[in-house]
Amino acid sequence: MTTKQFDLPATTFGSYLRVLSTIALKDWKTYWRYPFNAVSSVFQPLIWLTPIFFLGKAFSQDGQALGFAAYSGSPDYMSFLILGAAISNFTSAVFWGMGFSIKNDMDTGVLESNWMTPVPRLLLLVGRTLNSLLITTITSIGMLIVATFVFGFHPTGDIWGAFLAILPMLFGLYGFGFAFAALVMIVREANTMVDMGNFLVDLLSGSQFPVQALPRWLYPLALSIPLTYGYDAIRGWLLQTTTILPIQLEMVLLVVFMIVMIVIGVNAFHALEKKVRTRGSLGQY
Amino acid sequence: MTIIPGLKQKPDTKFLYELRVIKAIFIKQWLHTIRYPSWVIQLIIWPLIFPAAYILTARAFAGPDQMALPLFLQASGTQNYIGFIVVGTMVWMWQNIVLWNVGYALREEQLRGTLESNWLSPSWRFSLLLGSIFNQMITVALFFAMTFLEYRFIFQVHFEGEFGLTLLALLAGMPSVYGIGIAFASLVIRVKEADSFVKLVRGMVMIFCGISYPLTILPGWMASISMWLPQTYIVRSVRQAALIGGGFQSIRHDLSILLLFGVFWMAAGFLAFNWMERQSRRSGVIGQY
Numbered sequence: 001m002t003t004k005q006f007d008l009p010a011t012t013f014g015s016y017l018r019v020l021s022t023i024a025l026k027d028w029k030t031y032w033r034y035p036f037n038a039v040s041s042v043f044q045p046l047i048w049l050t051p052i053f054f055l056g057k058a059f060s061q062d063g064q065a066l067g068f069a070a071y072s073g074s075p076d077y078m079s080f081l082i083l084g085a086a087i088s089n090f091t092s093a094v095f096w097g098m099g100f101s102i103k104n105d106m107d108t109g110v111l112e113s114n115w116m117t118p119v120p121r122l123l124l125l126v127g128r129t130l131n132s133l134l135i136t137t138i139t140s141i142g143m144l145i146v147a148t149f150v151f152g153f154h155p156t157g158d159i160w161g162a163f164l165a166i167l168p169m170l171f172g173l174y175g176f177g178f179a180f181a182a183l184v185m186i187v188r189e190a191n192t193m194v195d196m197g198n199f200l201v202d203l204l205s206g207s208q209f210p211v212q213a214l215p216r217w218l219y220p221l222a223l224s225i226p227l228t229y230g231y232d233a234i235r236g237w238l239l240q241t242t243t244i245l246p247i248q249l250e251m252v253l254l255v256v257f258m259i260v261m262i263v264i265g266v267n268a269f270h271a272l273e274k275k276v277r278t279r280g281s282l283g284q285y
Numbered sequence: 286m287t288i289i290p291g292l293k294q295k296p297d298t299k300f301l302y303e304l305r306v307i308k309a310i311f312i313k314q315w316l317h318t319i320r321y322p323s324w325v326i327q328l329i330i331w332p333l334i335f336p337a338a339y340i341l342t343a344r345a346f347a348g349p350d351q352m353a354l355p356l357f358l359q360a361s362g363t364q365n366y367i368g369f370i371v372v373g374t375m376v377w378m379w380q381n382i383v384l385w386n387v388g389y390a391l392r393e394e395q396l397r398g399t400l401e402s403n404w405l406s407p408s409w410r411f412s413l414l415l416g417s418i419f420n421q422m423i424t425v426a427l428f429f430a431m432t433f434l435e436y437r438f439i440f441q442v443h444f445e446g447e448f449g450l451t452l453l454a455l456l457a458g459m460p461s462v463y464g465i466g467i468a469f470a471s472l473v474i475r476v477k478e479a480d481s482f483v484k485l486v487r488g489m490v491m492i493f494c495g496i497s498y499p500l501t502i503l504p505g506w507m508a509s510i511s512m513w514l515p516q517t518y519i520v521r522s523v524r525q526a527a528l529i530g531g532g533f534q535s536i537r538h539d540l541s542i543l544l545l546f547g548v549f550w551m552a553a554g555f556l557a558f559n560w561m562e563r564q565s566r567r568s569g570v571i572g573q574y
């Protein structure tokens with residue numbers, strides 16, 4: 001009797017791409033199984049912005065928010081806020097998406113079996129962000145269109161400059177996402193940590209106001225968050241607001257943060273991954 | 286008649302019997318609450334950071350040296366924009382917590398697979414929900430106390446009004462807030478996944494009820510809608526009582542309207558609950574999830 005030996009196909013760049021597209025397709029199908037979520041994603045940021053729109057009116061005279069303009073260099077606070085909300089959608093998708101994907105896989109009991117496949121685990125994590133980035137792009141465009149009609153959105157600056165600022169910020173966030181996902185493996189019950197962490201980081205990095213307005217004791221904290229320079233540079237390019245540092249310097253800082261965060265994130269993930277595998281706690285939740 | 290040892294006799298009156306049911310559910314829910322101590326962290330942090338998002342934005346709108354603050358005074362009647370926002374956001378968080386906790390109390394039982402067995406017990410089914418509501422009230426009371434302590438002593442915000450009147454305004458708002466929660470709990474049992482509905486209801490409160498801005502800013506059509514939402518009157522009366530004062534007369538009108546809303550929403554909640562109970566038993570979906 002002859003036995004036939006089966007080998008696993010060699011892992012190539014093409015096979016990695018297939019893994020990424022399979023994960024993204026699976027997440028895409030799951031997402032659109034609940035289409036009301038997409039409608040909610042378009043309108044939720046606008047609901048959160050509405051009270052701020054009216055708050056700004058309470059501090060304005062003849063439609064001019066002069067107090068706000070003194071900090072930001074532009075009285076158009078709604079464009080400032082709308083852009084902040086759109087960026088915030090993307091940062092959340094990468095920043096927290098990977099941590100949540102690990103938590104979901106743990107809860108549904110598929111983490112161990114997925115990790116048994118001959119695919120780098122970081123690739124699995126990156127795959128989980130692809131669909132959320134695509135969905136975020138679609139819903140953010142929807143949000144910007146609705147916001148333009150409801151509140152008015154007036155980008156007057158350089159869109160390509162803004163795009164160049166987004167790239168290092170998003171790649172840097174992947175680094176943070178790796179580290180955070182590793183932390184979720186250890187802590188497991190991460191919902192509270194995610195919710196509050198997301199809210200605080202978003203708040204202090206100036207998603208909805210210029211950080212120059214923060215009290216003195218909070219300002220250094222804002223300056224220590226890389227995201228702050230991302231928000232600031234993108235607004236500087238697109239809305240021509242006053243930036244904290246010269247915009248070229250902020251771009252250099254974003255690239256430096258990107259490299260540092262990716263190195264730290266990858267190392268933290270591998271260290272903590274080894275720890276949970278040694279402890280055998282990977283499948284527990 | 287066989288008496289099972291250890292099993293207490295039913296109390297003499299139906300009322301006392303239902304009180305025991307409510308107490309049992311309350312204790313069970315409380316044990317659940319304290320079993321997951323992350324709620325303590327949330328209790329401390331959220332009252333601080335959620336209003337802070339609006340307060341820091343208001344600070345940016347006020348500008349350097351608070352140059353635009355007189356405009357806010359003109360629109361709202363107070364310069365204390367921190368207290369103004371703390372009260373508004375606190376009421377929003379209250380409704381949000383009730384929607385999630387009370388609204389999903391029965392749904393959680395459904396997911397755990399215990400709703401059917403609980404409903405087979407010879408108790409009034411509404412008592413099962415009331416037990417959860419009382420437990421939730423304790424959490425909210427702690428939440429209010431924490432908000433007050435943090436903003437009073439860490440941020441030195443002066444609530445210059447009257448404590449008793451503030452409490453009265455909150456009590457007057459309770460039937461509406463919880464009535465909406467009960468109606469919502471009934472809806473959730475039928476439609477199962479209702480996250481989007483929570484976001485819709487709390488979104489309405491956020492947009493129309495002036496949680497961070499004075500209602501005088503709203504355009505006419507939005508102001509008309511805000512007058513049909515009880516949270517508008519809760520925010521306005523609590524602000525008047527806690528920040529400005531002026532005695533009972535200054536909030537009497539708002540309290541009367543709140544009581545009317547309370548009667549309406551409690552009745553609506555109760556009717557929705559009974560309707561849902563009948564429908565679910567007829568269609569046999571009570572155990573499905």
